[in-house]
Amino acid sequence: MTTNRTVQNAADAALWLAVHRGFHVLPLNYGTKTPLRGCVDCRAEHCDHTPQTCSCLARADGALCHGVWAATTDPGVIARWAQRWHTSVWAVHLWTSGLLAVDLDTRPGPPPRQPLNGLPWPHEEPPPADGLDTYATLAALSGGAVGTDTFTTDTPSGGLHLLYSTTGQWKGSQGKVRDGDDTVRTGLGWQIDIKCYGGYVVLPGSTSKAGLYRRSSATTTPRPLDGWLADALTRTGHDRTTTAPAATRPAAAVPTIDAQTGPARYAVGALRSACAELAAMEPDTGRNRKLFRSTTRLAGMAQAGWIDRTVVEAALTDAARHAGLPAAEIRYVLTSGFGRPLPVPDIRSAA
Template sequence: MPTLLPTASLKLALYLAAMGWHIVPLSPTSKRPLANCPRCHSTARPGSTHPIETCPCLPTGRWCHGVHAATTDPARLSTWWQRQPDAVPGVAAGPSGLVLLDLDAHDDPLPADPATGLLPGIDLTGDPALAELARIRTGLHTLTLLARVRGGPHPWPTTPEHQPVVTTTPSGGRHLWYRAPSANLRQALGKLGWQIDIKAGWNYGLAPGTTTSTGTYRLRSGDLASPGRLPEWLAHEVLRVTAPTPTQPRPSPTLRRERCYGAPAAYLTTVLTRGAAHLATLTDGRQRALSALAYHVGGLLAWSGLPEHQVSAHLITAGESSGLPTRLATRIVHRALLRGVRAPLPPPPMPVT
């Protein structure tokens, strides 16, 4: 039998925090972190980030810094919920030492090329599953297919050490919370499989037992005090799509002296960094600001020489850090970036060295 969870949001938040789950209060309707503190927004310099390490808001119970403020501190959680009683608890994956496999059950069409789109990075040409595509309707079906291709017939071994914390979502999907195989992971949307999103690092998911305006995320199975670790085959696949892109070796001192500070890649990196910092100060207009930034960056992308996937990931992270939900930030970035790429901007003046 699954654990009976407290029904009130604060009680649930305190219950999970006591087990090491880092909690962040979310809006019950938008399911995104509460907006940044207006006082911080009004005093922060444009283009700067209000540092969480010296933030005067958090110790006094005011809300600030989005998912980065997630905590297990019962006093802070109690103060937050006293100020915002209708908030619902979310879980910051990375600080909690967890990784979330979000298996959707949306009414989305299958990929145009199922052989390469169902399991990105794995060619299913000739696989029997392609003859029975009607059986694949949700992320759970996709994960079962991945399990067969990579790890055998069962996605979840029966041994307790591999059992995730499983919740059913209001839309009919499932959330699988595992212990993170690495502390240095990032989100991966659709990269593991069709209708499968991975939340890791500074990403969050609805806490087991949470009730939002759309319904309850009901605990189905698993040990909240000790979520299981990923089966070896699944850990390999998760690491394949969530591990950070290897950093490039730092250029030699001679090369740096020869390259002016306004070089295209450096210029666009500065635009990204400043834009992300500005987004973090906003309480209103975050979607519009993220779209404008992505469009501007897209217009300079070809000139800069930076990889599109790297720039896109940076922009999505900036949107998430400002409090936008992952799916919304991703949609905004992809659309605006593409529009910008299709309308290249003239290169800005470069300083003469």
């Protein structure tokens, strides 16, 4: 349970960082630490535009919509949000603030045999106890050091948020292993999460259900991203600006399905069209939104028995992967889309 004092402390800290450090901040839900949803018209089930074209976010008084893209440096907007929402959890939207966060976890559990993505673990080193150990070893192998001269936050679980300034567009990632595997194949390494584009971290001074977030560094100024870290991020595919030319991309698989009835033929055609359009999309062109809309439309057809759900999921997953969407994001969007099936269209002329 929060008090007026903890609520005010969190808002004051966010306001100070916005004014003095240029952080784009926003309030979060106390229990879930997710962005608040204050604008009904711009929620996913109603929205037909991107944050870049949202008229609500362009208003002088700001609006809480489109998740972290609502974040602002405007002191007046921040003060109005603080007065309305009374939350003790505030966050910084990293990419719009020119920041990248290295989130080091301390989750319990045995480490994998190979805790680093793409690098063998040194034989002379004991297995890491947590993300702090993994990151320190990665830094040493890369000719660098973790350092403490950047804006750092202690999390309630015992982990760390290290903030760095950057002009790059970096993808987010989670350093974990798949079930049954013993090697980290995503992100940088075991229990190292990277957050930047579209990502956020809770600010010090915040109090969530988990506890208090405390600034542990002597400085509130993020230092520039270390060269060794930028190289490691590039090596592991975090650079959003590095994509294969469209002409050299492998073609996405287009589903081939036999359909005997009119509704089935219509559903197959809709699926093929959705997959072709999605697979051809480039970053920052609404791939996530396209996947969601296609899923809701085809979910209704699957619910009506026009097409098998597993066929739809497999085809859309392949097309979304081809378009460059992360696997976790694809799973989330498909689950959301199948939870909101649209009514099937009237296709009596096709029967």
